[in-house]
Amino acid sequence: MSEVPRFWRESRHRYRLVGTRCTNCDTLYFPPRVICPTCRRESVGKMKEEEMSGVGEIYSFTVVHDGLEQFKMQIPYVMALVKMKDGPLVTAQIVDCSPEEVKIGTKVTATLRKVRSEGKEGIIQYGYKFTICP
Amino acid sequence: MRDVYILGVGTTKFGELWDLSLRELASEAGLKAIMDAGIYAEDVDALYGANTSGGQFVDQEQIAALIADYSGISDLNIPSIRVEAGSASGGAALMQAYLAVKSGQLNTVVVGGVEKMTDVPSEVATEIIGGSLDAEWETFFGATECSIAAMIARRHEFEGKAKRENYAVFPVISHKHASMNDTSHFKNIIKIEDVINASPVAEPLTVFDNAPISDGASALVISADLKKINNASHPIKIKSSSAANDFLSVHDRKSVDSFRAVKKSSDSALSLAGLDIGKIDALEIHDSYSIAALIQLEEILGKDAIKMTEGNDFYFNSSRPLNVSGGLKAHGNPLGTSGLYQAVEATVQLRGKAGQRQVKDPRNFLIHNMGGLGTTSVSTVIGVD
Numbered sequence: 001m002s003e004v005p006r007f008w009r010e011s012r013h014r015y016r017l018v019g020t021r022c023t024n025c026d027t028l029y030f031p032p033r034v035i036c037p038t039c040r041r042e043s044v045g046k047m048k049e050e051e052m053s054g055v056g057e058i059y060s061f062t063v064v065h066d067g068l069e070q071f072k073m074q075i076p077y078v079m080a081l082v083k084m085k086d087g088p089l090v091t092a093q094i095v096d097c098s099p100e101e102v103k104i105g106t107k108v109t110a111t112l113r114k115v116r117s118e119g120k121e122g123i124i125q126y127g128y129k130f131t132i133c134p
Numbered sequence: 135m136r137d138v139y140i141l142g143v144g145t146t147k148f149g150e151l152w153d154l155s156l157r158e159l160a161s162e163a164g165l166k167a168i169m170d171a172g173i174y175a176e177d178v179d180a181l182y183g184a185n186t187s188g189g190q191f192v193d194q195e196q197i198a199a200l201i202a203d204y205s206g207i208s209d210l211n212i213p214s215i216r217v218e219a220g221s222a223s224g225g226a227a228l229m230q231a232y233l234a235v236k237s238g239q240l241n242t243v244v245v246g247g248v249e250k251m252t253d254v255p256s257e258v259a260t261e262i263i264g265g266s267l268d269a270e271w272e273t274f275f276g277a278t279e280c281s282i283a284a285m286i287a288r289r290h291e292f293e294g295k296a297k298r299e300n301y302a303v304f305p306v307i308s309h310k311h312a313s314m315n316d317t318s319h320f321k322n323i324i325k326i327e328d329v330i331n332a333s334p335v336a337e338p339l340t341v342f343d344n345a346p347i348s349d350g351a352s353a354l355v356i357s358a359d360l361k362k363i364n365n366a367s368h369p370i371k372i373k374s375s376s377a378a379n380d381f382l383s384v385h386d387r388k389s390v391d392s393f394r395a396v397k398k399s400s401d402s403a404l405s406l407a408g409l410d411i412g413k414i415d416a417l418e419i420h421d422s423y424s425i426a427a428l429i430q431l432e433e434i435l436g437k438d439a440i441k442m443t444e445g446n447d448f449y450f451n452s453s454r455p456l457n458v459s460g461g462l463k464a465h466g467n468p469l470g471t472s473g474l475y476q477a478v479e480a481t482v483q484l485r486g487k488a489g490q491r492q493v494k495d496p497r498n499f500l501i502h503n504m505g506g507l508g509t510t511s512v513s514t515v516i517g518v519d
């Protein structure tokens with residue numbers, strides 16, 4: 001069982017896909033970082049939060065048949081690397097579709113969903129998943 | 135700088151060892167290594183213990199202290215430290231021990247790895263193995279380590295670099311070799327169709343593309359003490375050990391289907407050993423997933439590696455023996471132990487004592503141990519003078 005701050009502090013990143021842009025080299029990072037891996041010390045104090053568009057396409061994917069306990073009810077589920085229009089690759093679930101509809105290059109959009117929970121009394125954790133663009 | 139030798143090696147059987155605990159496995163391997171080296175506990179300056187996730191598998195931390203204690207050496211106050219680098223813990227511990235002895239501060243060190251994985255249900259083990267990914271940005275959203283490997287495989291195929299058969303062949307090779315090794319988790323021989331058609335774990339990967347959940351421990355005694363080296367029955371030299379790292383998560387790398395750290399660590403280890411790849415007689419690589427084996431080989435051997443998967447290369451009696459131990463896939467993958475078992479196998483082979491699976495007159499082994507999928511990479515060259 002985890003304490004609330006562990007999830008609360010990531011809320012804006014997980015609910016609205018807020019990453020960080022290094023204003024030194026103009027690169028957007030997601031997940032958010034405090035130091036740019038290219039500019040390193042030059043980036044200190046220059047990392048600014050920025051919300052992504054939520055739109056991207058499938059870069060690679062897999063259908064998971066033997067997954068984590070928390071996701072057992074969803075098996076088989078689709079995990080993907082989504083190449084965001086904004087630049088970063090994001091590891092996320094693709095939902096509301098059959099696995100056969102997912103291909104490399106398929107356009108997807110982010111949506112807020114329940115991701116997991118810690119038992120009956122634990123915190124319900126929300127975050128992004130992606131659906132296929134109509 | 136002085137030369138460092140492996141004086142003794144020891145290993146338990148790998149597999150689902152229901153009747154053995156973590157401490158029993160560790161002390162069995164350690165005792166075998168010490169006896170093989172012909173030394174006594176009083177001769178040991180330090181113990182380096184490799185373990186990946188004991189805190190989660192068996193609720194135990196301070197594992198090196200536990201191993202020392204239950205190996206009966208606590209009364210000697212021997213410093214005992216755990217090294218953790220995901221599934222590269224074994225290789226990383228060997229490297230730290232090697233550097234400590236090479237430096238001159240320590241003379242004789244025991245380095246042992248242990249993992250007890252079957253005390254939790256398999257879905258819990260899958261979760262713990264996923265601990266090598268980014269907990270907040272991969273595992274949180276449902277990714278397993280196998281699912282990341284699967285996405286690497288899918289992209290690799292999409293890029294036109296390799297076909298399914300080019301990596302489905304690695305479990306076949308490992309099972310063949312494991313069938314000739316007494317300590318293997320699996321001894322059955324499989325065919326390439328078995329790999330491709332087995333039940334899926336994360337498509338396109340099946341159960342046969344994945345290394346198993348295994349219990350097991352392995353240990354080595356290494357030393358730069360000339361008297362002990364001369365007394366040992368068959369010392370084998372550690373010629374170099376080098377590590378490199380990449381971004382923790384595949385989604386942060388410039389290329390998802392290459393392992394940049396593997397090229398860095400293997401090139402560095404070869405250079406420190408003063409050898410080129412042509413002088414390496416056999417390779418042990420980290421075949422936790424079949425696709426991971428292929429990509430490591432592309433980094434170590436170059437692009438020819440893909441073509442080589444189409445012939446009969448890589449068997450113990452071929453020109454490029456690979457994973458003659460049976461690999462992580464079939465000899466077993468007790469996470470923190472695996473890198474050390476690779477060193478045990480190299481030693482046994484270089485001594486010419488590997489029985490049926492003996493490589494013909496090997497002089498140098500390159501072993502590659504990896505944490506996660508290309509995140510931590512440790513390459514070690516072991517050979518005869």
